Structures are given as C-alpha cells and as structure tokens.
Amino acid sequence: MSKRAVMIIIVLVVSMVAGMAFAKEGYNLIFNDLKGHWAEEVITEFALSHLVDGYSDGSFRPQTYMTRAEFCRILAQVYRETGKINQESLIREQKAEVASKIAEAVKKYYRENNFTYPVEIYNSMVQWQKISLPMLKDRYLSSVENLEEYDYYLRADTQVIASYYRDVSPNDWFFEDVTQLYELGLDLSTDSLFHPNQPITREEAAKILVMSIDAVGEGSFNINYADLGECSNPAVVKRAIELCLMKGYADNTFKPDQPLTRAEAVTVLKNYALLVGSKNA
Known part of the structure; x- marks a missing residue:
C-alpha cells in the first residue's frame, strides 16, 4: 500500500x-x-486535508474525552478502508464452516421448538460461540431443508448484538460499526453492556486495538511503566506500546484508567491506520 x-x-x-x-x-x-x-x-x-474542523468558538478541544462509540466507529472505518472487513467473504466462510454443524445440531436437538445448547453448535469462530437461543429457534431452522436459505450474516445485525449488548439498539448511529467489530471477534462488552457514551480509557483502547491486530502474547519485559501493575492486562498495554500504537507519559506512567482524549485518539488511530496499512501492503 x-x-x-x-x-x-x-x-x-x-x-x-x-x-x-x-x-x-x-x-x-x-x-x-x-x-x-x-x-x-x-x-x-x-x-x-479539509476533513476535520473545530467548534464554533474556534477551538478544537483536544483534551475533551472520546466516547467508546466514537472510538469504535473510527476503528471500524479503518477496517473497512483497509479491506479487513469483507462481508461477502465472511458470509461464504461462515456458511462453509458452520452450516454442517448447525444442520447436525438441528437434526439431533430440535424438538417441538424446544432447543437446548448442544456442543455441536460451537466452533472455533468467536462470533458463533455467542449465538443466542432466539436465533436458533428462528422459524427458518424448523426444518433442515430450509437451512441453506437462512441468511447467517443477519444473526448479528438483529439478534446477537441487540441481545448481547443490552444498551445497544439497531437504531443507534454506531450500530453497524459495533456489529462489524463483533463479527471479527472483538468483544467490547462489560457485563453485557457496551457503554457507548462512556469515555474510553487508555487501557480499553489498547486492548481493542491489540486484539484487532494479533494475539497479545507475553509483551515486552523491557517496558516498565510505574503503574503497569494497575492494568487489568499489562500484556495488552505492553503490546500496544511495542506496536507503536500508544506510549506512556514523561513521568514514567501509562495511566491505564485515564480516558483517551480527542488529541490522543487522533494520534493513536493514525498510528493504527499506518500499521494496518503496512500489514496489508
């Protein structure tokens, strides 16, 4: 690229x-x-570049916090622009990998609209590990013969997302973005809540970005910010720093619980876009 x-x-x-x-x-x-x-x-x-503007009072307000919904919209857009999200190919892969397992599960366990979770329904893809019972009891699954007509991709748009994130609705402006990130295996929940209007913390941003790129691994032992012990997952933060997505402060802290500002968000997402672009070059 x-x-x-x-x-x-x-x-x-x-x-x-x-x-x-x-x-x-x-x-x-x-x-x-x-x-x-x-x-x-x-x-x-x-x-x-004539794409970003400030407020009516002439300010940019770089220190204003960015919400979780706003951050995820940017991330989803990066995925779309770099070709990481390809709905058509996702559908093909999902049908090929999952159809036979669902068909077998329906044959064995679907009895008079009384469906219980079978081991057979699960597979290695994260999104299919969170299928909801209402989807499985959909009328299209009442017979195995109709299985091929079922639009697998719609499961997240209308059922899994709306039920898994109890504070997310299909009418929300960020719904499509959150859905596509979920499709790619990014779990953004906190106790089944997305908290769209809550400021995103620096550690949350690090986790989302790192998990969207690769496995966390152990992280570098050479990164020793004074407050890494306060992180819920220090390896995630270390990996974000290794990838040059984020960095700490001059006082040798990372401040994992501090919300990400607009200025930090623009900088971090620029780093992310450059990294993703180089991986896809």
Whole structure:
C-alpha cells in the first residue's frame, strides 16, 4: 500500500468520528487552543486535508474525552478502508464452516421448538460461540431443508448484538460499526453492556486495538511503566506500546484508567491506520 493510500485512509477515518464537529460548509483551520500542544502537528495535518474542523468558538478541544462509540466507529472505518472487513467473504466462510454443524445440531436437538445448547453448535469462530437461543429457534431452522436459505450474516445485525449488548439498539448511529467489530471477534462488552457514551480509557483502547491486530502474547519485559501493575492486562498495554500504537507519559506512567482524549485518539488511530496499512501492503 502506497503512502498516499495510507494517508487517504487516515483522513477518511478521522472524518467519520461522530460528535467531533467536522465541517459541513467551509472550514475554520485556525484552532485557538492548539498552539504549542503536543498533537498540534497531527491535528493540523487533518485540518489541512479539509476533513476535520473545530467548534464554533474556534477551538478544537483536544483534551475533551472520546466516547467508546466514537472510538469504535473510527476503528471500524479503518477496517473497512483497509479491506479487513469483507462481508461477502465472511458470509461464504461462515456458511462453509458452520452450516454442517448447525444442520447436525438441528437434526439431533430440535424438538417441538424446544432447543437446548448442544456442543455441536460451537466452533472455533468467536462470533458463533455467542449465538443466542432466539436465533436458533428462528422459524427458518424448523426444518433442515430450509437451512441453506437462512441468511447467517443477519444473526448479528438483529439478534446477537441487540441481545448481547443490552444498551445497544439497531437504531443507534454506531450500530453497524459495533456489529462489524463483533463479527471479527472483538468483544467490547462489560457485563453485557457496551457503554457507548462512556469515555474510553487508555487501557480499553489498547486492548481493542491489540486484539484487532494479533494475539497479545507475553509483551515486552523491557517496558516498565510505574503503574503497569494497575492494568487489568499489562500484556495488552505492553503490546500496544511495542506496536507503536500508544506510549506512556514523561513521568514514567501509562495511566491505564485515564480516558483517551480527542488529541490522543487522533494520534493513536493514525498510528493504527499506518500499521494496518503496512500489514496489508
């Protein structure tokens, strides 16, 4: 992938962030609160690309926190722009891998609309490990003969997501983004809640980004921020740092529970887009 293509991905990604006051008609490229800010160059880069704007008072508000929904929208857009999300190929793979197992499960366990979870229904794909009972009792599964007509992909859009994340509705502006991330095996829940309007913490962002790229592994033992012991999963944070997605602060802390700011989010997602772009080159 060329540098120009990567840059296009980056600016397109940033333009999708909800609630970040992007320009509709005309652009105000003078942000009165960015001079001397550590992210001034990155934010200005996006502004000069005519894709990001500030607020009506001339500010960018780089220290305003980003919500979980906004962050996931950016991540999903990166996936789409880099070709990681390909709905058609996903459907083909899911049908090939799952159809026979579901058919056998239906034959053995479907009795008068009384379905219990069989071991046979599960497989290695994370999204199929969270199938809900209502989907299995769908009228299309009442007979094995109709199984091939069942649209497997719709299960997440209308059933699994809405039931698994109790605070997410198909009418939400971020529903498609969360659905596609879920399809790829990214579990964004906290006790079956997504908390879309809650600021995303630095550790949460690290976990989502790392798990979307590769396995966590053990992480580097050479990364020793003073507060790594406060992380719920230090290996995730270490891996995010190894991949140059995120870094700590000058006081030798990572601040895992601190919400991610707009400035940090723009910087982190730029790093992510560049990394994903290089992996797909």
